[in-house]
Amino acid sequence: MAKKLKIGLFGFGCVGQGLYHVLSNSKGFKADIVKIAVKHKEKARSLDKSLFTYDKYEILDNPEIDVIVELIDDADEAFNIVSYALSKGKHVVTANKKLVATHLKELYDLQLKNNVSLLYEASSCGSIPIIRTLEEYFDNEQIEKVSGIFNGTTNYILTKTIAEKISYDAALKQAQEKGFAESDPTNDVEGFDAKFKAIIIALHAFGIISKPDEVLNIGITTLSNNDINYAAEKNYKIKLVPTIKRLSENEISIFVLPKFVASSNHLFFVDNEFNGVIVDGEFSGEQFLQGRGAGGNPTGAAVLSDISALSYGYKYEHKKQKQNPNLKFTNNAEIKVYLRYTTKDSLAKFKFNAITEQYSGTDYNYVIGNINLNEIIKNKDLIKSEKLFVAVAGDEINLIREDVKAENKKLILS
Amino acid sequence: MAKKLKIGLFGFGCVGQGLYHVLSNSKGFKADIVKIAVKHKEKARSLDKSLFTYDKYEILDNPEIDVIVELIDDADEAFNIVSYALSKGKHVVTANKKLVATHLKELYDLQLKNNVSLLYEASSCGSIPIIRTLEEYFDNEQIEKVSGIFNGTTNYILTKTIAEKISYDAALKQAQEKGFAESDPTNDVEGFDAKFKAIIIALHAFGIISKPDEVLNIGITTLSNNDINYAAEKNYKIKLVPTIKRLSENEISIFVLPKFVASSNHLFFVDNEFNGVIVDGEFSGEQFLQGRGAGGNPTGAAVLSDISALSYGYKYEHKKQKQNPNLKFTNNAEIKVYLRYTTKDSLAKFKFNAITEQYSGTDYNYVIGNINLNEIIKNKDLIKSEKLFVAVAGDEINLIREDVKAENKKLILS
Numbered sequence: 005m006a007k008k009l010k011i012g013l014f015g016f017g018c019v020g021q022g023l024y025h026v027l028s029n030s031k032g033f034k035a036d037i038v039k040i041a042v043k044h045k046e047k048a049r050s051l052d053k054s055l056f057t058y059d060k061y062e063i064l065d066n067p068e069i070d071v072i073v074e075l076i077d078d079a080d081e082a083f084n085i086v087s088y089a090l091s092k093g094k095h096v097v098t099a100n101k102k103l104v105a106t107h108l109k110e111l112y113d114l115q116l117k118n119n120v121s122l123l124y125e126a127s128s129c130g131s132i133p134i135i136r137t138l139e140e141y142f143d144n145e146q147i148e149k150v151s152g153i154f155n156g157t158t159n160y161i162l163t164k165t166i167a168e169k170i171s172y173d174a175a176l177k178q179a180q181e182k183g184f185a186e187s188d189p190t191n192d193v194e195g196f197d198a199k200f201k202a203i204i205i206a207l208h209a210f211g212i213i214s215k216p217d218e219v220l221n222i223g224i225t226t227l228s229n230n231d232i233n234y235a236a237e238k239n240y241k242i243k244l245v246p247t248i249k250r251l252s253e254n255e256i257s258i259f260v261l262p263k264f265v266a267s268s269n270h271l272f273f274v275d276n277e278f279n280g281v282i283v284d285g286e287f288s289g290e291q292f293l294q295g296r297g298a299g300g301n302p303t304g305a306a307v308l309s310d311i312s313a314l315s316y317g318y319k320y321e322h323k324k325q326k327q328n329p330n331l332k333f334t335n336n337a338e339i340k341v342y343l344r345y346t347t348k349d350s351l352a353k354f355k356f357n358a359i360t361e362q363y364s365g366t367d368y369n370y371v372i373g374n375i376n377l378n379e380i381i382k383n384k385d386l387i388k389s390e391k392l393f394v395a396v397a398g399d400e401i402n403l404i405r406e407d408v409k410a411e412n413k414k415l416i417l418s
Numbered sequence: 419m420a421k422k423l424k425i426g427l428f429g430f431g432c433v434g435q436g437l438y439h440v441l442s443n444s445k446g447f448k449a450d451i452v453k454i455a456v457k458h459k460e461k462a463r464s465l466d467k468s469l470f471t472y473d474k475y476e477i478l479d480n481p482e483i484d485v486i487v488e489l490i491d492d493a494d495e496a497f498n499i500v501s502y503a504l505s506k507g508k509h510v511v512t513a514n515k516k517l518v519a520t521h522l523k524e525l526y527d528l529q530l531k532n533n534v535s536l537l538y539e540a541s542s543c544g545s546i547p548i549i550r551t552l553e554e555y556f557d558n559e560q561i562e563k564v565s566g567i568f569n570g571t572t573n574y575i576l577t578k579t580i581a582e583k584i585s586y587d588a589a590l591k592q593a594q595e596k597g598f599a600e601s602d603p604t605n606d607v608e609g610f611d612a613k614f615k616a617i618i619i620a621l622h623a624f625g626i627i628s629k630p631d632e633v634l635n636i637g638i639t640t641l642s643n644n645d646i647n648y649a650a651e652k653n654y655k656i657k658l659v660p661t662i663k664r665l666s667e668n669e670i671s672i673f674v675l676p677k678f679v680a681s682s683n684h685l686f687f688v689d690n691e692f693n694g695v696i697v698d699g700e701f702s703g704e705q706f707l708q709g710r711g712a713g714g715n716p717t718g719a720a721v722l723s724d725i726s727a728l729s730y731g732y733k734y735e736h737k738k739q740k741q742n743p744n745l746k747f748t749n750n751a752e753i754k755v756y757l758r759y760t761t762k763d764s765l766a767k768f769k770f771n772a773i774t775e776q777y778s779g780t781d782y783n784y785v786i787g788n789i790n791l792n793e794i795i796k797n798k799d800l801i802k803s804e805k806l807f808v809a810v811a812g813d814e815i816n817l818i819r820e821d822v823k824a825e826n827k828k829l830i831l832s
Contacts, residue, residue, distance in 0.1 A: 026558075026701065033558055125555075131702035133555035140554065141539075141547035144447055144726045145719055270708065273687055287440065288545035288719035294684065294706040305559055305702035312558045316735070 009035040009315050012063035012094075014085055015075035016042050018300035019099065019126075021050065023073070023307055030308075034315050035071075039063050043076075064088050071314055073307060074098040083107055090114040090122060097310040099126035099303055102191075105200035109213050112322070121319035123310035128201040129154055129279040131302035132295040133309070135320075138208040138283070143323045146286040147209045151247040154201040156277035156297030157192035158224055158244045160184045163275040165232050166241050172227040184277055184298070195221035195244060195260040202246035202258050209248060209283070211324030212256055214333045220381050221260040226391045230368040231344055240264040242395065243271050249337075251403035254330045257337040259377060263396040264342065270294075335377045340398030344370045346390050353386055355379050372397050376404060423449040423729050426477035426508075428499055429489035430456050432714035433513065433540075435464065437487070437721055444722075448729050449485070453477050457490075478502050485728055487721060488512040497521055504528040504536060511724040513540035513717055516605075519614035523627050526736070535733035537724035542615040543568055543693040545716030546709040547723070549734075552622040552697070557737045560700040561623045565661040568615040570691035570711030571606035572638055572658045574598045577689040579646050580655050586641045598691055598712070609635035609658060609674040616660035616672050623662060623697070625738030626670055628747045634795050635674040640805045644782040645758055654678040656809065657685050663751075665817035668744045671751040673791060677810040678756065684708075749791045754812030758784045764804050769793050786811050790818060 011027075013020055020040070027035055040056050041063050042049075049056060063069055064085065072089040074082050079102040086096050086103065091114060098104065104111060104124050115122040125135050129152070138147070153159050157179060164175035176193070179185035191197050199221040206212050224244055235242050245263040250256050265272050270292045274280035279297030284290050296302040338357060345351040351371065359373035380387075380394060387394060425441075427434055434454070441449055454470050455477050456463075463470060477483055478499065486503040488496050493516040500510050500517065505528060512518065518525060518538050529536040539549050543566070552561070567573050571593060578589035590607070593599035605611050613635040620626050638658055649656050659677040664670050679686050684706045688694035693711030698704050710716035752771060759765040765785065773787035794801075794808060801808060 022701070030558055131699075131705060133551055133705075136555055137547055137551065140727065141550055141723050144444055144722055270687075273684075285545075285719060287436070287715045287722070289710040289713075289716055291545060291547075292706075292708040294708075296703040299703075301701045302703055305699060308558055308701070309555050313554065321730070 007034065007315060009071045009311065010069050011035055011037045011071045011073055011311070012066065012069040013037050013040045013073045013075065014060070014063070015077075016040050016049070017075065019303045019307065020075045022300045022304035024051070026304060026308055033312070035311055038069050039066065060085055064092060064094075070094055071311065072096045073311065074100060075307070076100070079103045079106065086111065086122070087114055090118050090120055093118055093120055095121045095314050096123070097307055097314065098122070098124050099307055100124075101127040101197065101200040101204060105203040105216055108203065108207060112213065115319070121314060123313060123318070123320070124204065125310050126303045126306035128204050129281055130156070130295060130297040130299070131305050132279055132281055132293045133306070134205060134281050134293060135208050136309075137293070138205070139320050139323075142209070142283065142285055142288070143321070145288055147250070147283060148286060149247070149249045149284040150205055150209045150281065151245055152281035153243055153271055153274050153279050154246050154281070154297070155192055155195075155198040155244060156279060157185045157189065158195075158198070159274065159279070159297070160277045161193070162224060162242050162244065165227065166235060167275075169232065169236070171229055172224065193223045193225050195223035198244055198246045198260045202248055202260060206248045206256070206258050207322070208320070208324065210250065210256055210331060211322065211326070211328040212331045212333060214258055218333060218335070219258045219260070220335065220377060220384070222262065222380065222384065222387065222394055224262055226387065226393045227262070228344065228368070228391070228393060231393045231395070234342075234370070235264055238264070240266055241272055243274070245271065245396065247401065249401045251334065251337055251401065255332055255334045255403055257334055257377065257401060259335070261341070261394060261396050334403070335381060336404050337377045338374050338402045338404050339377060339396055340372065340374050340400060341380070342370055342372050342395045342397040344368055344393040346392065350386060350390050350392060353383050421448065421729060423485045423725065424483050425449055425451045425485045425487055425725070426480065426483040427451050427454045427487045427489065428474070428477070429491075430454050430463070431489065433717045433721065434489045436714045436718035438465070440718060440722055447726070449725055452483050453480065474499055478506060478508075484508055485725065486510045487725065488514060489721070490514070493517045493520065500525065500536070501528055504532050504534055507532055507534055509535045509728050510537070511721055511728065512536070512538050513721055514538075515541040515611065515614040515618060519617040519630055522617065522621060526627065529733070535728060537727060537732070537734070538618065539724050540717045540720035542618050543695055544570070544709060544711040544713065545719050546693055546695055546707045547720070548619060548695050548707060549622050550723075551707070552619070553734050553737070556623070556697065556699055556702070557735070559702055561664070561697060562700060563661070563663045563698040564619055564623045564695065565659055566695035567657055567685055567688050567693050568660050568695070568711070569606055569609075569612040569658060570693060571599045571603065572609075572612070573688065573693070573711070574691045575607070576638060576656050576658065579641065580649060581689075583646065583650070585643055586638065607637045607639050609637035612658055612660045612674045616662055616674060620662045620670070620672050621736075622734070622738065624664065624670055624745060625736065625740070625742040626745045626747060628672055632747060632749070633672045633674070634749065634791060634798070636676065636794065636798065636801065636808055638676055640801065640807045641676070642758065642782070642805070642807060645807045645809070648756075648784070649678055652678070654680055655686055657688070659685065659810065661815065663815045665748065665751055665815065669746055669748045669817055671748055671791065671815060673749075675755075675808060675810050748817070749795060750818050751791045752788050752816045752818050753791060753810055754786065754788050754814060755794070756784055756786050756809045756811040758782055758807040760804050760806065764800060764806060767797050767800055
């Protein structure tokens, strides 16, 4: 049976307030928010003053509180709070993707060591229950690939550029005015947010612990009107698509890149601030989940679902990790990309394995061809400084076998 | 930790064979198929003879076997097997929607009484984890509506009629040749299969136990080329859409009817044998799940997922039922429909609350208007005998309040 939880809440923004409202009004829900830690003393609060504290230890050291719900912005401070709470034997629910992705291994170890539960469904793809579905439903299914639209802000911007044929800058401005993008949008538009989510999802789909530093993220800041026109001509949409793909029995790639998406792909129809996830399973085939990617209520619903699961003693079993102990992360994969370039010199920096199309015009130039992911990683700074645009232009992702052989040789020789 | 399950399997068709294959080859999966009960002694089997039995009690009375996986066609015999197994304290996994929907109350009571787990994810929407998602993820979310495409056979037929502009009969023939429809397709094309699934899903989304007899199902057998042309003109697709909708705090409607679907609806893009489910939650907003609706592997994957959950002691908690003890089923709802009719006399049999469009031509006649669901139920035989076509033509579904007041009055008076 469910037990009554005593919750200490960190952060009282729109998600926290929505959560408080739902918990107070839900019938049959067994959880009380005992105390709320906030930063700004001067802010007016909608609830009684006695409910708030400005000292985190008043919550963290309170033995009556058994669950911490962490909803603050600052990932470093969040890590202090969450790691302290876990080591004190408290269960934790968080929505903070940066926190989880950056400290995946430490948090994983901490929850094991202290035999507590750390849940973070709200960290990935808003209201879409992707982590729980992977953990519980696909626990014995061999997953081949997970891809999707994990970031609502960039999807809103990209939808506007295509639908209204406006520039990236104009669309970003609209998104900021509507509250879909922050005044410093770097985290979203450079693909960091999507990468954090991909890293978290990769753990639950494949059992791999990868590091933000090793995973490529190229965002949409260099998108030009030429690229938008190119997509429109071909009847594509441009989406920022994180991809997690098993390349072989023991190798997996993760990367975040813009992608040209045709109408035969589910993601073509995921517009505005919505998120969508495609899960390719060996037996179940292709599963597609879509839902709201951002906003107080969808995030609150995911947090609520985690709290409810805690009241039933739920924890992630991480079965995939036990099933795939030898899985290794690699960037040694060949993908097909569109590269809009400026000068021949800049193009020459990219070593393509094969070029299938090339176009030169007065307006712009592009090539389409197969390239090693490492070549894009190598040229990441160049892409930014020269405002080149790279987008995935095909679904094939292959392990570069020659290299594998060479590496095996090295292993044998050494 | 997971415990090793000893399974008795009933049925060895394509799902059963796929399941056996997966269980035998899966790494880390803790379940053995001890015995398989089959009907036909003369059939050649791919496995050793000693694994098979023709006597169900050899499995049901075997104390070593703790899990029954039931995958036979015959719903009545399946009920005998499943109810016997439950009362013997064995856990059961089944894919049989007719069995579950028809005996929902008895099975619910039996599993409670015997403190065993009955799981049936594969019964509804193939590989889409809809029941588990509703049970676990939306357990504390107030669901407003669930609708979708729950039947792959009719969706395949309807996709063909629209995409290739062929008649219903020609599309049905194609579906039968491809193995998507059985030689007697009644169960699918009359909407029974979709209804069974809707009844099962309604239990997990809302906690209501409804009976197949009280839930309207109108299928697609009377679809004419006129209706197909009408849909094409308006840029609609025709889908068979089961709908489960909360009408008020305590009232809920369930019905299966064809529906004109515009491209603004997710279901517009769910074609061929695919299934899709839209879940409207109060906080999470609209969630959409799509996946393969039929076939050995997707069904096998869902069965496998249930077996895996059993190895962790999982059972449905039926929290929704505890949260909504007063929820009642009603057909007293107003919906907007398109009705293609033959004669004025047949049209007159339908009491519309309001007619918003009418068309009369040499080819065909239709009206579009608001009507009480009960009016359609009343005329179910007429629709079939005169080959009228009814399809939902709008998203609004409203409780008929006048009637409620009248009923309340009755209650007060009596």
